[in-house]
Amino acid sequence: MSQTKVISIIRPAPECTLDNKVPEETTSQLNITETIYNMSNTNVEILTQIVKELSVSICKPIHEFLDNILEKFMFPKSTMKLTSNDINILGNARILEIIYLNSLIDKNVLNNYIYPIKEDKSNLIDLINVLQRIHEILIMFLNELNQSINHNDFIKEFLIHELLNFETIFKSFKKFDSIMIKLFESFQLTVKHINIEFSVNQCLLTEIQTFIKENKSMYNQLIINSNGFVEYCKINEIPRTSSLSVKANIINDHRFNLFINKRKDELQLTARRIF
Secondary structure (H helix, E strand, O other): OOOOOOEEEEEOOOOOOOOOOOOOOEEEEEOOHHHHHOOOHHHHHHHHHHHHHHHHHHHHHHHHHHHHHHHHHHOOOOOOOOOHHHHHHHHOHHHHHHHHHHHHHHHHHHOOOOOOOOOOOHHHHHHHHHHHHHHHHHHHHHHHHHOOOOOOHHHHHHHHHHHHHHHHHHHHHHHHHHHHHHHHHHHHHHHOOOOOOOOOOHHHHHHHHHHHHHHHHHHHHHHHOOHHHHHHHHHOOOOOOOOHHHHHHHHHOHHHHHHHHHHHHHOOOOOOOOO
């Protein structure tokens, strides 16, 4: 058996404000590796698929959010005049962090949906570590932006418009944390009974379904607020005052998705890589 690891699941503080530094995150540690190694392959496979569904659910809106803010950083339409300091900030570390995060999500979550069970059962640990890394970088990213708000008008304006999205994402990570803890607490009960197949109780199942539904709602809202959606509605003469149901139908329309994908390709949002 490999050496036991301790996986830290990060819980950010619930509030992030323009007036204060982003609060330091607190951590809850779960010694999960030993639990996983003592599970049957069947139970590890069940847990892996559940965690994968949760990961895709939270990473899909994060990916869209990152595309949106990358566009704002690469093609700013701010009412504030950009200074050389603005350009320096936007042209270096912040943009690279966004690109790196999107690549991390693409490679390890969205484009790697099938997870065959490895002999050492480590792919589940790898997936949890990826989610933790994504979360850590987002916290660091927001902290770095907050440090610039008092002497950078562009960043201040950006955060005024995007702070609510950061808060929504961090709240979703906190719910992900809560579900993960409950899942592993439940799975630990099966360790003593290796022949018993794990099942999610109704209370936890409802929590998972709510989590997925909320993340889908977050994704739809990010799409509706995006420049691409506004452009599509303008081209097709769709009133901006249309109901949410009409907007939801647009999001699910293959013609809209073709338009958005082509637009992202033309802006080179999805093709950008660090190396």
